Amino acid sequence: MAKSCVLGLIVFATIIFSMFSVLSAFQYKVGDADGWRQPDDDNREMYETWAGNINFHINDSILFVYKNDSAIEVSKPDYYHCNETAGAVAPKDGSTLFTLDKPGFYYFISGNLDHCNRGQRLMIEVPDPASKSKINAANSLSVLGFGILCINLLMLLLI
Numbered sequence: 001m002a003k004s005c006v007l008g009l010i011v012f013a014t015i016i017f018s019m020f021s022v023l024s025a026f027q028y029k030v031g032d033a034d035g036w037r038q039p040d041d042d043n044r045e046m047y048e049t050w051a052g053n054i055n056f057h058i059n060d061s062i063l064f065v066y067k068n069d070s071a072i073e074v075s076k077p078d079y080y081h082c083n084e085t086a087g088a089v090a091p092k093d094g095s096t097l098f099t100l101d102k103p104g105f106y107y108f109i110s111g112n113l114d115h116c117n118r119g120q121r122l123m124i125e126v127p128d129p130a131s132k133s134k135i136n137a138a139n140s141l142s143v144l145g146f147g148i149l150c151i152n153l154l155m156l157l158l159i
């Protein structure tokens, strides 16, 4: 019983922590140390993989850092077609910051058609908190109840 209580307390602490982390916005560097570049041929999904490991929230921001390249936000069809004419910009060294200020999908590509075709593109989904908040609230309440129960039981055991 004590063991499952400890486990319950850990879950409890994690939920509380994640409730707080939702409130603060993070800035992510796209590709981490790799930055924003044409992926290697054996790893064309590098930006899919990168985005898949992150839970984005409203007001998080993403920073593209590139050399002789560009990062442009495009529509869904332009993302899938690597339509660089949708926002053609001259390649340069630099960085571009985008804020994910509303829920939904965001699409980014390199302004270089060849780079985009080789996988230098990024799709991000920011979930709508409204569609999940009911479940979250219910979960948090039941975990809260379990946490309090556990604290009581642990105190009984200690007495």
Ligand SMILES: *[C@@H]1O[C@H](CO)[C@@H](O)[C@H](O)[C@H]1NC(C)=O
Pocket (backbone or CB within 6 Å): 058, 059
């Ligand atoms: C996002 O930031 C804007 C402007 O700072 C603020 O008004 C809004 O409440 C924030 N939204 C969330 C979900 O934090």
Ligand SMILES: *[C@@H]1O[C@H](CO)[C@@H](O)[C@H](O)[C@H]1NC(C)=O
Pocket (backbone or CB within 6 Å): 068, 091, 112
């Ligand atoms: C920069 O990119 C352009 C277009 O891809 C290319 O033609 C040019 O050679 C590149 N310049 C350098 C210095 O790499």
Ligand SMILES: *[C@@H]1O[C@H](CO)[C@@H](O)[C@H](O)[C@H]1NC(C)=O
Pocket (backbone or CB within 6 Å): 077, 078, 081, 083, 085, 086
């Ligand atoms: C590419 O983008 C341009 C400009 O937005 C648009 O006119 C054209 O229809 C797009 N082409 C495709 C294949 O989506």
